Amino acid sequence: MSERTPTNQPRRSRLLYTSAAPDDRSRMRAVANNLILHLHPTKVPAPALKWSYTWGLGGISATLAVVLIVTGVLLMFRYDASAATAYTSIQLIETQVLFGSLIRALHHWSANLLVITAFLHLLRVFYTAGFKDGRSTNWIIGIILFLIVLTFNFTGYLLPWDQLAYWAITVGTSLLSYIPLVGQAISDFLLAGPVVGQGALRNFYALHVAVLPTLLILMMSYHFWKVRKDGGISQPKEEEMEENGRRRPIERLTTIPHLVQVEFAAASVLIAGLLLFAIFVPAPLEELANPSHPPNPAKAAWYFMGLQELLLHMHPLAAMLLTGLVLLALIFLPRLDRDAADIGHYFRSAVGRRAAALGALLSLGLIPMLVVVDEWYLDLPALLPGWPTLLSNGLLPLLFSLFGLFLIYALFRWGGRLRHSEVLVGLFSFIFVSLIILTLIGVFFRGANMALVWPF
Amino acid sequence: MTTNTQPAPLTRRNFLKLGLGALSSLAVLEMGAASLFFMQPRRLEGEFGGVVNAGLVESFPVGSVTEFPDGRFYLVRAADGFLALSNRCTHLGCAVHWQANNQHFFCPCHASSFDQQGDVQNPPAPRALDTFPIEISDGQVFVNTLRAEKRDRYTPEQVTQA
Numbered sequence: 001m002s003e004r005t006p007t008n009q010p011r012r013s014r015l016l017y018t019s020a021a022p023d024d025r026s027r028m029r030a031v032a033n034n035l036i037l038h039l040h041p042t043k044v045p046a047p048a049l050k051w052s053y054t055w056g057l058g059g060i061s062a063t064l065a066v067v068l069i070v071t072g073v074l075l076m077f078r079y080d081a082s083a084a085t086a087y088t089s090i091q092l093i094e095t096q097v098l099f100g101s102l103i104r105a106l107h108h109w110s111a112n113l114l115v116i117t118a119f120l121h122l123l124r125v126f127y128t129a130g131f132k133d134g135r136s137t138n139w140i141i142g143i144i145l146f147l148i149v150l151t152f153n154f155t156g157y158l159l160p161w162d163q164l165a166y167w168a169i170t171v172g173t174s175l176l177s178y179i180p181l182v183g184q185a186i187s188d189f190l191l192a193g194p195v196v197g198q199g200a201l202r203n204f205y206a207l208h209v210a211v212l213p214t215l216l217i218l219m220m221s222y223h224f225w226k227v228r229k230d231g232g233i234s235q236p237k238e239e240e241m242e243e244n245g246r247r248r249p250i251e252r253l254t255t256i257p258h259l260v261q262v263e264f265a266a267a268s269v270l271i272a273g274l275l276l277f278a279i280f281v282p283a284p285l286e287e288l289a290n291p292s293h294p295p296n297p298a299k300a301a302w303y304f305m306g307l308q309e310l311l312l313h314m315h316p317l318a319a320m321l322l323t324g325l326v327l328l329a330l331i332f333l334p335r336l337d338r339d340a341a342d343i344g345h346y347f348r349s350a351v352g353r354r355a356a357a358l359g360a361l362l363s364l365g366l367i368p369m370l371v372v373v374d375e376w377y378l379d380l381p382a383l384l385p386g387w388p389t390l391l392s393n394g395l396l397p398l399l400f401s402l403f404g405l406f407l408i409y410a411l412f413r414w415g416g417r418l419r420h421s422e423v424l425v426g427l428f429s430f431i432f433v434s435l436i437i438l439t440l441i442g443v444f445f446r447g448a449n450m451a452l453v454w455p456f
Numbered sequence: 457m458t459t460n461t462q463p464a465p466l467t468r469r470n471f472l473k474l475g476l477g478a479l480s481s482l483a484v485l486e487m488g489a490a491s492l493f494f495m496q497p498r499r500l501e502g503e504f505g506g507v508v509n510a511g512l513v514e515s516f517p518v519g520s521v522t523e524f525p526d527g528r529f530y531l532v533r534a535a536d537g538f539l540a541l542s543n544r545c546t547h548l549g550c551a552v553h554w555q556a557n558n559q560h561f562f563c564p565c566h567a568s569s570f571d572q573q574g575d576v577q578n579p580p581a582p583r584a585l586d587t588f589p590i591e592i593s594d595g596q597v598f599v600n601t602l603r604a605e606k607r608d609r610y611t612p613e614q615v616t617q618a
């Protein structure tokens with residue numbers, strides 16, 4: 001480290017790494033002093049670079065986070081976090097500030113896209129068993145990161161102070177108050193008053209621009225560091241890489257340029273695409289918030305629409321419990337599925353692939369049917385007039401859902417004689433697709449008065 | 457760490473270590489407590505409304521439903537008296553509004569509806585609309601919007617005789 005930096009190196013690259021001497025020792029030192037190689041290992045296995053394995057989803061999410069930070073800081077210079085002027089300041093950004101509409105659209109669409117890419121990244125890791133074999137900590141960190149992203153979106157949603165913002169946050173915070181024991185306290189803290197008002201706006205702003213970014217950056221760094229410490233991204237065990245009975249060593253490529261260039265290209269394409277989209281589709285802004293008249297229909301943000309759809313069918317406590325249980329199951333997945341033999345293979349095996357497809361199909365048939373039946377034909381509280389709604393509309397649907405999930409497990413496990421690991425693939429496919437379907441129903445098939453409508 | 461059971465002698469170094477530990481825990485505690493108090497939600501008395509003078513008893517015909525947007529409530533005059541219903545839906549807090557042609561309160565967020573007494577007609581709302589206490593003096597109706605009273609369903613005692 002005491003060596004002086006050679007000066008014959010171009011200034012530009014000295015910013016990234018600090019030695020270019022030709023002998024081996026110095027090359028090793030170059031590696032140690034390289035910024036990029038603090039994020040990545042020096043060499044990566046060739047299969048890990050395959051686009052169709054990772055789809056670049058982690059890197060895309062990270063790039064989006066960077067875009068969000070940059071545009072977010074810019075927006076902070078032009079935004080007023082006050083109930084009286086917030087809406088006007090957004091209007092000014094949209095109409096008066098040069099490139100204001102573009103920056104806001106970039107921020108808005110990147111935030112929405114990040115929810116999608118982070119979710120897909122989670123799916124990718126789940127389906128390739130990337131949470132197994134000592135990677136459970138990073139799996140949990142990943143889930144926490146996903147929750148941070150959702151909280152980011154939730155807090156950012158209020159800031160424009162339009163009708164959409166006001167009522168989505170009213171519904172969202174009331175939802176929190178149903179969480180047993182701590183819910184009311186959390187909701188009181190967030191709102192800082194009986195209803196959404198100046199206090200809530202101030203709190204959400206502080207969370208959105210100070211607390212959450214700090215958390216996000218810390219957790220992201222931890223996430224990346226852990227990928228390295230866990231020995232790179234997940235992939236099939238080396239023994240399985242044999243060809244015609246002959247063991248073939250996995251080819252290893254240097255990170256620079258092979259990995260870095262792919263990442264750079266992906267990031268460039270992503271940013272170009274985002275720019276194009278943001279130019280043509282500005283971020284939405286509705287009318288100024290009106291505390292006495294919610295719009296009809298008043299919908300949550302689209303990424304909570306699955307939960308909102310659930311709320312139409314059961315007591316809030318039951319919906320929260322169901323969501324909480326699924327989240328817990330995801331967190332404890334590394335405990336539930338310890339079979340590390342299939343790591344790195346999509347859907348674990350050919351059987352697992354079929355289980356995944358079957359789970360998805362099952363959900364595709366079952367969920368819309370259940371929604372329609374509950375909407376038009378089944379009215380549990382009316383059928384059971386003496387019962388408190390907490391039982392008739394809460395416990396009953398909750399038990400029904402959990403029993404349904406168990407039934408699917410049983411069907412695959414004992415009916416289809418699948419391995420536990422493959423059954424979980426089918427079961428979670430069912431859950432993931434159900435979440436997507438509920439979200440789609442909420443977004444497209446719910447019209448005025450939240451009635452089921454045909455969107456076309 | 458020594459394995460014998462006798463307490464380690466309090467050397468100068470140990471004393472300083474102990475002191476440093478104690479002082480820093482104290483500092484963390486203080487900062488934590490200060491932050492907690494700092495962040496405590498503030499509930500101002502009478503934040504919205506306070507006591508609202510709704511007007512003369514005679515100005516509300518029997519069967520009428522009158523909206524008070526600033527007080528966030530509806531004043532209902534039933535056959536035997538008055539009810540002040542909070543306009544916050546008991547499901548997730550959207551504002552309900554009175555639909556005269558359907559004779560019910562409707563919540564656009566998840567389509568709950570409530571009858572004229574605030575009872576749930578259509579879930580997902582889990583309980584009847586909250587009420588505000590009413591006092592009638594000098595022929596005028598006073599509604600206290602400070603504290604909403606929760607209830608499961610409508611009972612005749614909730615009505616304030618006119």
Ligand code: FES
Pocket residue numbers: 545546547548549550563564565566567568580581
């Ligand atoms: S908030 Fe009124 S029905 Fe959900």
